[in-house]
Every structure is written in C-alpha cells, then in structure tokens.
Amino acid sequence: xxxxxxxTEAVVLRQRRLGxxxxxxxxxxxxxxxxxxVAKGVRRPRSKLAGHLEPLTRVSLxxxxxxxxxxxxxxxxxxxxxxxxxxxxxxxxxLYVAELxxxxxxxxxxxxxxxxxxxxxIERLGATEALDLAVRWFEMxxxxxxxxxxxxxxxxxxxxxxxxxxxxxxxxxxxxxCPGCCEAPGSRPLSGAAFKLLRYMQRRPFAEVARVRVxxxxxxxxxxxxxxxxxxxxDQEVKAREFVDAVRATxxxxxxxxxxx
Amino acid sequence: MNGRPLVTAPPVARLIEAFxxxxxxxxxxxxxxxxHVLRAPRAEAEALAIALVDxxxxxxxxxxxxxxxxxxxxxxxxxxxxxxxxxxxxxxPLDTLAVERAGVYTGLYHVLHGALSPMDGVxxxxxxxxxxxxxxxxxxxxxxxxxxxxxxxxDATASYLVRLLQPSGxxxxxxxxxxxxxxxxxxxxxxxxxxxxxxxxxxxxxxRAAVEGGER
Numbered sequence: 001x002x003x004x005x006x007x008t009e010a011v012v013l014r015q016r017r018l019g020x021x022x023x024x025x026x027x028x029x030x031x032x033x034x035x036x037x038v039a040k041g042v043r044r045p046r047s048k049l050a051g052h053l054e055p056l057t058r059v060s061l062x063x064x065x066x067x068x069x070x071x072x073x074x075x076x077x078x079x080x081x082x083x084x085x086x087x088x089x090x091x092x093x094x095l096y097v098a099e100l101x102x103x104x105x106x107x108x109x110x111x112x113x114x115x116x117x118x119x120x121x122i123e124r125l126g127a128t129e130a131l132d133l134a135v136r137w138f139e140m141x142x143x144x145x146x147x148x149x150x151x152x153x154x155x156x157x158x159x160x161x162x163x164x165x166x167x168x169x170x171x172x173x174x175x176x177x178c179p180g181c182c183e184a185p186g187s188r189p190l191s192g193a194a195f196k197l198l199r200y201m202q203r204r205p206f207a208e209v210a211r212v213r214v215x216x217x218x219x220x221x222x223x224x225x226x227x228x229x230x231x232x233x234x235d236q237e238v239k240a241r242e243f244v245d246a247v248r249a250t251x252x253x254x255x256x257x258x259x260x261x
Numbered sequence: 262m263n264g265r266p267l268v269t270a271p272p273v274a275r276l277i278e279a280f281x282x283x284x285x286x287x288x289x290x291x292x293x294x295x296x297h298v299l300r301a302p303r304a305e306a307e308a309l310a311i312a313l314v315d316x317x318x319x320x321x322x323x324x325x326x327x328x329x330x331x332x333x334x335x336x337x338x339x340x341x342x343x344x345x346x347x348x349x350x351x352x353x354p355l356d357t358l359a360v361e362r363a364g365v366y367t368g369l370y371h372v373l374h375g376a377l378s379p380m381d382g383v384x385x386x387x388x389x390x391x392x393x394x395x396x397x398x399x400x401x402x403x404x405x406x407x408x409x410x411x412x413x414x415x416d417a418t419a420s421y422l423v424r425l426l427q428p429s430g431x432x433x434x435x436x437x438x439x440x441x442x443x444x445x446x447x448x449x450x451x452x453x454x455x456x457x458x459x460x461x462x463x464x465x466x467x468x469r470a471a472v473e474g475g476e477r
Contacts, residue, residue: 014380019285020285045441045444046441046443046444048445048448050450051449051450051451051452051453052450054412054413054452055413056413077450077451077452080450080451080452082452082455085413085416085452086420087420088417088420088421088424091413091416091417091420092379092417095379095380095413095417096379098380099379099380102380237382239379239380239381239382240379240380242379242382242384243377243379243384244379246384246385246421247421247424250421250424250425251424
C-alpha cells in the first residue's frame with residue numbers, strides 16, 4: 001500500500017463544499033505552509049470531524065497522502081477561539097486575517113514564524129479591545145514576512161532620508177515618498193503621527209504598539225495606507241474587507257474600538 | 262465530455278451533456294440517465310420536460326417568507342392555523358422541510374437563500390436580509406428564531422441579524438446546539454460540548470416539555 005500518513009498542526013482558514021457530503025479545507029501549517037485537504041462526510045450530522053474543522057480553529061490533524069489532494073483522517077481541535085464566534089466585530093476581523101493568509105501564502109516549508117503570527121493574531125482578536133490596531137499590526141508583519149516590507153527609512157523615489165512630516169504613502173512604489181516627491185502617482189498624504197506609528201509597528205512587538213493611543217482619525221489613516229499596501233502586494237480584492245466595513249456600520253461600539261486603549 | 266463515443270446521435274449527446282451539468286452527475290451517470298429517457302415511454306419523457314419548464318415558469322419567491330412557491334403568498338404564509346407572530350429564519354428552502362419534519366414548529370419561516378460568507382464575497386446585500394428586517398419592522402412579530410447552520414457562516418449570519426433586529430425590540434432566539442441523536446460524547450468537539458453543558462436542562466423540565474409537546 002502506497003498509503004502515507006502524516007501528522008501536523010494547522011489553522012483552518014476556510015472551507016468549500018465538495019460533492020454532497022465532503023468539504024475541502026484550506027489549512028495553514030507551520031511546516032508545509034498553505035495546503036488543501038479533503039474532509040470526508042463532514043456535512044453529515046454525525047461526522048466525527050466536522051466540529052473540529054470549522055474555519056478559525058487550531059487543530060491537530062492526521063492526514064493521508066492522496067494522488068492529488070490529501071485526506072483528513074483524524075482531527076482534534078486544540079483551540080476553537082470561542083470568543084471570536086460570540087462577537088461579530090471580532091469574527092469579521094479574524095476572517096479578514098484568515099483571508100489574507102489564504103491569498104498571500106502558498107505551500108512552503110518552514111513558515112513557523114508566519115504560523116505563530118497567525119495564531120497569535122487570531123488569539124488576540126478574541127481578547128483585545130484594540131481590534132483594529134491588532135489587525136493593522138498583523139498586516140504590517142504579514143507584509144514583512146512575505147517580502148513586501150514598506151520602506152519607511154528613505155524616500156522610495158529620490159532616496160532622501162525621511163523627516164516625519166509632510167510625506168506621502170505610495171503603496172505602488174513600496175513605501176514612503178518625501179515632501180519633494182509627493183506628486184508620485186498613487187501617493188497619499190501621510191501624517192506625522194501615522195508615519196511614526198508605522199515605523200513603530202515595524203520595530204516593536206504588539207504589546208508595546210498597543211500602548212499607543214490611536215484616535216479614530218489616525219486609525220482610519222493607518223487602515224487606508226496598510227489596506228492599500230496589502231492590496232498592492234496581493235494584486236487582488238480582499239473580499240472579507242467589505243464585511244468588516246458592513247459590520248462596523250452596524251456597530252454601536254465601533255467608535256470605541258477603532259483606537260488603542 | 263471526452264470519453265463519449267462519436268457514434269452517439271447528436272440529440273442523445275445533447276441530453277447527456279445537459280444531465281452532466283447537474284450537480285453530482287458524472288459522465289457515466291449522465292449516459293445512463295440519457296439512455297433511460299431514450300428507452301422510456303414518450304409520456305414519461307414529456308412529463309419530465311414539462312416539470313422542468315414548469316419549475317422555471319411557475320415557481321417564484323413568496324413575497325413574505327421568500328420561500329419558493331407557486332402562489333404568492335405561499336401556502337404556509339396564508340395558513341391561518343400557523344402562528345403568525347413567530348418567524349423561523351433558515352438559510353435554504355430545504356431547511357424549512359427539515360424543520361417541518363421535526364413536527365414541533367407551528368410558526369412561519371423566512372428563507373435567506375444563503376448565509377454570509379465574507380471570504381467568498383457573500384455580503385448582507387446578497388441574501389434576503391433586507392426583506393427580513395422590513396418584515397419584522399411591519400410589526401406583528403413576537404419572536405424571531407435564528408435557525409441558520411451551526412457553521413462559521415451560519416453563526417456570522419445569526420449574529421449579524423441580531424445586530425439588525427435588536428432595535429425593533431422583538432425577542433430573538435437561536436436554536437440550541439448539542440449532541441445529535443446517535444452521537445458519541447467522545448467524538449464531540451469542544452464548542453458543541455461546551456454549549457451543550459452550559460445550556461443543559463433539568464431532566465424533569467425536559468420530560469414535561471416533551472409530554473406537553475406531545476412527542477416521544
């Protein structure tokens with residue numbers, strides 16, 4: 001029997017239906033990167049796997065190598081991140097994070113750093129009050145891990161050293177442009193506060209970034225810049241973004257959540 | 262369809278092709294179905310053709326519950342014996358049949374025709390959410406029961422609906438979650454088991470409820 005079985009931990013990013021009773025799970029794993037695997041029979045009510053393979057679950061898996069897709073033979077949820085499922089703001093942001101990982105990554109060995117980042121972020125989204133800031137920090141770190149780190153040290157057009165004020169953020173050019181180069185195509189005004197916070201996010205762990213006080217205006221500006229940077233790196237729409245915005249529009253506490261503590 | 266022999270007559274080939282497009286029908290099944298129709302009496306084939314055309318021409322969505330129906334409002338919505346103050350929200354038309362099979366529900370339905378699926382770009386405006394909010398705002402509704410699937414999409418849809426419906430002041434409930442009949446505790450996931458434990462019911466009450474409901 002050329003049947004090989006292997007074990008891995010994974011975060012379930014999403015699922016899609018396959019035939020009548022099966023689903024394909026998109027998984028992010030520390031040692032294999034993004035992989036897809038078949039979960040058989042999970043749409044039947046008595047499936048032993050189904051409850052362990054919902055999107056946004058950290059799970060321990062046993063998989064059998066298949067000709068094209070591998071098959072999940074056993075699954076045990078390690079963390080279901082229950083708080084995410086109870087509050088729609090948290091859920092919508094976590095889905096956005098999962099979609100970014102789904103679209104930005106591929107099968108690749110040894111992506112432990114990115115895996116840690118994903119798990120930490122999902123965990124954090126279940127607990128933090130600084131939801132938006134946690135997502136911004138994740139976007140920045142994801143860009144860095146995937147080789148799209150925005151250049152915040154020197155002007156990306158003329159290579160001049162950057163002062164904090166009067167700059168522009170040019171996602172297409174891959175970073176910040178100095179006041180003299182601000183007419184660069186696609187460049188948007190970058191406030192001094194946002195410039196400093198972007199730099200801080202590149203250098204410091206989230207615990208320290210979360211101490212920064214971020215008001216609604218600054219939160220919006222950061223969101224615009226980082227979303228654009230992510231979009232440029234991906235070169236495609238991030239669909240969950242619309243949902244994040246739709247949920248925010250219905251939220252009575254949105255104003256309090258957009259900033260830091 | 263590559264494996265099809267070239268000797269097949271074009272009308273048969275077209276039929277095979279049409280069957281092949283149906284969900285869950287592979288090339289072999291499509292051939293079997295097509296040859297079955299070919300050999301069947303003309304009346305049977307005609308009945309099938311008429312049924313197919315009818316389903317496109319005569320079926321529409323009920324203006325109230327959005328379920329598929331021949332007349333608007335649908336039989337269920339115009340049934341005076343049903344509790345008009347109770348709305349059970351489900352994802353798909355087939356879900357109403359499942360709830361009806363349980364035999365304990367006497368209210369009306371609202372069919373969303375899908376669930377929010379943010380990563381697939383299915384947002385609130387792609388399913389029948391606006392229609393539900395309007396229906397509730399017209400008054401006369403006591404309780405909205407959210408019976409979307411116990412999946413991430415179903416839960417997201419339910420909590421989004423809670424957000425939208427809360428201001429209207431109606432009671433909003435979510436169907437309970439627990440072990441299905443015939444399931445092993447050993448294989449239950451933590452979320453299901455956690456909720457089943459937290460929302461456990463006293464044994465007496467359950468028995469009394471069962472007797473009152475006239476089942477078991």
